[in-house]
Amino acid sequence: MTEISAMVATRHDITRTMVEDFLYQEAALLDEWRLEEWLLLLSEDIIYEIPIIGMEQSSSDQTLFLLADDAQRLRGRVKQLMGTATWAESPRSRTRRMISNVRVRDAVRDELNVSANFAVYRIPQQSWRTEDGSNQTECFVGAYHYKLRSGETGLRIARRTVVLDVDVIRPHGKISIIL
Amino acid sequence: MRLENLIIDDEERGVFRVRRRAFTDPEILQLERERIFEASWIYTGHESEIPSAGDYVCRRVAGRSLILVRSSDNVVRAFLNSCPHRGAAVCAAGSGNAKNFTCPYHGWGFANTGQLVAVPSQDDYPRSFQRADFSLRQTARCQLYRGFIFVNLDATITSLEQYLGGAKEYLDLLCDQSEAGLEMVSGHHLYSIRANWKLLAENTMESYHTPVAHKRYMGYMADRGVARKAMKRKGFGEILGQGHIAMGSAPPLGGKPIAYWSPLFPAQKKAEMQAVQQRLADKFGPEKAARMSQMSRNILVFPNLIILDLMAICVRTWFPVAPDYMEVSTWCLAPRDEDSTTRALRIDSFMSFFGPTGFATPDDVEILESCQHGYRNKEIEWSDLSKGLHKDKPTNADEAHLRGFWRQWHRLLTRSRDS
Numbered sequence: 001m002t003e004i005s006a007m008v009a010t011r012h013d014i015t016r017t018m019v020e021d022f023l024y025q026e027a028a029l030l031d032e033w034r035l036e037e038w039l040l041l042l043s044e045d046i047i048y049e050i051p052i053i054g055m056e057q058s059s060s061d062q063t064l065f066l067l068a069d070d071a072q073r074l075r076g077r078v079k080q081l082m083g084t085a086t087w088a089e090s091p092r093s094r095t096r097r098m099i100s101n102v103r104v105r106d107a108v109r110d111e112l113n114v115s116a117n118f119a120v121y122r123i124p125q126q127s128w129r130t131e132d133g134s135n136q137t138e139c140f141v142g143a144y145h146y147k148l149r150s151g152e153t154g155l156r157i158a159r160r161t162v163v164l165d166v167d168v169i170r171p172h173g174k175i176s177i178i179l
Numbered sequence: 180m181r182l183e184n185l186i187i188d189d190e191e192r193g194v195f196r197v198r199r200r201a202f203t204d205p206e207i208l209q210l211e212r213e214r215i216f217e218a219s220w221i222y223t224g225h226e227s228e229i230p231s232a233g234d235y236v237c238r239r240v241a242g243r244s245l246i247l248v249r250s251s252d253n254v255v256r257a258f259l260n261s262c263p264h265r266g267a268a269v270c271a272a273g274s275g276n277a278k279n280f281t282c283p284y285h286g287w288g289f290a291n292t293g294q295l296v297a298v299p300s301q302d303d304y305p306r307s308f309q310r311a312d313f314s315l316r317q318t319a320r321c322q323l324y325r326g327f328i329f330v331n332l333d334a335t336i337t338s339l340e341q342y343l344g345g346a347k348e349y350l351d352l353l354c355d356q357s358e359a360g361l362e363m364v365s366g367h368h369l370y371s372i373r374a375n376w377k378l379l380a381e382n383t384m385e386s387y388h389t390p391v392a393h394k395r396y397m398g399y400m401a402d403r404g405v406a407r408k409a410m411k412r413k414g415f416g417e418i419l420g421q422g423h424i425a426m427g428s429a430p431p432l433g434g435k436p437i438a439y440w441s442p443l444f445p446a447q448k449k450a451e452m453q454a455v456q457q458r459l460a461d462k463f464g465p466e467k468a469a470r471m472s473q474m475s476r477n478i479l480v481f482p483n484l485i486i487l488d489l490m491a492i493c494v495r496t497w498f499p500v501a502p503d504y505m506e507v508s509t510w511c512l513a514p515r516d517e518d519s520t521t522r523a524l525r526i527d528s529f530m531s532f533f534g535p536t537g538f539a540t541p542d543d544v545e546i547l548e549s550c551q552h553g554y555r556n557k558e559i560e561w562s563d564l565s566k567g568l569h570k571d572k573p574t575n576a577d578e579a580h581l582r583g584f585w586r587q588w589h590r591l592l593t594r595s596r597d598s
Contacts, residue, residue, distance in 0.1 A: 053462060076399045174544045
C-alpha cells in the first residue's frame with residue numbers, strides 16, 4: 001500500500017487535525033511539567049525509545065539504545081523527575097517543543113502510525129548557569145514515530161520512538177527531560 | 180610554566196589536596212597531551228567490533244582521527260585517517276568493511292594493510308617517487324590484551340602487558356566470566372561533559388558520592404523492591420600501580436546479569452543465575468567466582484579507560500578537548516554466549532544507570548559541570564582528597580585509590596620527556 005492510499009484508508013473518525021491536536025496537547029503537558037497527566041496518555045504496553053541512528057530497525061533487546069522504557073520504568077522516571085533528587089532537573093529546566101510535518105502513515109483497525117518532525121529546546125535553570133546569561137540553551141532535533149491506539153477514552157500512545165538526527169549527545173551531555 | 184605546588188601530598192599531616200588550576204589551565208592541558216596521552220597506552224576499541232577481515236571503525240583518540248581496521252592479513256592496525264599525499268580523510272564512514280580506502284581528493288588508493296596501491300597519473304611523478312614512502316601512517320604501536328585494543332603514539336614506552344601491570348588481573352576477572360569471550364554489544368553512548376577530564380576519573384572511581392548524587396537511582400531501586408539495607412555495601416579501594424586503580428563492593432548494587440539476581444530482574448531469572456554462580460564456583464573455586472559474580476567492580480586503566488562491572492559492563496573512555504570540556508564514549512560489553520533474555524536484561528540494566536538518559540549519568544554530568552563552573556571562584560585554590568588517609572584498609576568510599584591516580588598524573592606531568 002502506498003502512503004497516499006494509506007492516508008485515504010485512515011479511519012474516517014480520526015483526522016490528521018485530531019492527531020495534531022493530540023500531539024500538541026501532549027507537548028503542552030510535557031512543557032508544563034504535568035508529567036503525571038502525561039502518563040495517562042500512555043497505554044500499559046507503552047514503549048518509549050530513543051534508538052541510535054542507523055539502528056532504528058533493530059531492537060533494544062539486542063542493541064544498545066539511548067533509551068528504552070516500558071511503563072514501569074517510565075513511571076519511575078516521572079516520579080524521579082517530579083521529585084527533588086534528580087539533580088540534572090533541579091530546578092526544572094524550561095522546555096519548548098515545536099512539532100510539525102505531522103503525517104498519518106497508516107491505520108490498521110484501531111491503530112495509527114503517525115510521524116512528525118520536532119525541535120525540543122531545553123533551557124536549564126540552575127542559578128550558576130543562568131547568572132551570567134550563558135545558560136546554554138540546548139536543542140534536540142529529530143522525528144517522532146508514534147503508534148497511537150484509538151479507544152473509548154480517545155487516543156492513547158502505544159509506542160513513542162524518538163529518532164534524533166544527532167545521537168552524539170554533545171555538547172548537551174545528557175537527555176534529562178522526556179523528549 | 181609553574182608545575183610546583185599542584186598537589187599537596189602529606190600523609191603525616193593527613194593532607195592531600197589538588198590545586199584547582201589543574202582543572203582550568205590550558206597550559207596544563209597541553210602538557211597532559213604531550214606527557215600523558217601521547218606517552219601512554221590508550222584504549223581504542225574491542226576486537227569484537229571488527230571481527231572479519233576488512234572490518235573497520237573510525238575513532239577519535241587523543242585528538243587523532245583513527246581508522247581501526249582488521250586488515251586482510253588478519254592483523255589489527257590503527258591508521259591515522261589522513262591521506263599521506265595532502266591530508267584529506269581517506270575514510271568518511273564511521274564503520275564498515277573495506278578492502279581499500281580511497282582518498283576522495285586525488286584518488287590515491289590504499290589497501291586495508293595501509294599500502295599505497297593506486298596513484299592516478301603516477302607517470303607524472305619524478306623517478307624518486309616511491310609508493311612505499313606513502314603508506315597510510317599507523318600509530319607508533321597497536322597491541323591487544325584479551326580483546327581490548329590499545330594504541331600508543333610513542334614507541335619508546337613499555338609493552339602493553341608491562342604497562343597494564345596490576346590491572347591485568349582485573350581485566351582477567353572480567354574476561355573469565357565467559358569461556359566464549361566477551362563482545363561489544365552494537366550501539367554506543369557518545370556524550371560530553373563541560374568539565375575537566377580528570378573530574379570524570381574522580382567521579383567514576385569513588386563511591387562516596389553514590390548515596391547522595393545518585394539518590395534517585397537508590398529511590399528507583401527501592402521502588403522496585405530492593406531492600407535499603409542491601410544498598411549498604413562493603414568495599415575496597417586499591418592502587419594497582421602506574422596510575423591504574425580499582426574499587427569494588429559487595430553485594431552488587433542493582434544486581435549483576437552474570438550471576439547475581441536482584442529484585443530489578445525478573446523472578447524466573449533467579450534460579451538460572453544461581454546455576455551460573457555454581458558453574459563459576461566449580462570452575463574457578465568459590466573465592467574467585469564470588470569476586471566475579473557477587474561483587475561490583477570499577478577499574479581505571481590510566482589515564483582514561485574505565486570498565487565498570489556493575490549491573491552491566493560499561494566500557495568508558497574519554498578525552499579532553501579543552502580544560503573545561505571532555506568527550507565521553509561508552510559501550511556495553513557482554514559474554515558472547517549469553518542467551519537472548521539475559522542479553523536483553525543486561526542492556527536494560529545498562530540503560531537504567533549509565534548513559535545520557537540513565538538514572539545516574541545525567542546527574543553526574545550536571546554535578547561535574549557545576550564543579551568546573553565552581554572553579555571560577557579562584558579564591559578557593561584547592562580540592563580535598565584526604566578521605567581515608569589514616570586507614571590501613573581504605574574502602575571504595577575513601578579516596579586512597581584516587582590519590583594513586585593523582586600521584587601518577589603528577590609524576591608524568593612533572594617529569595621531562597627525556598628522563
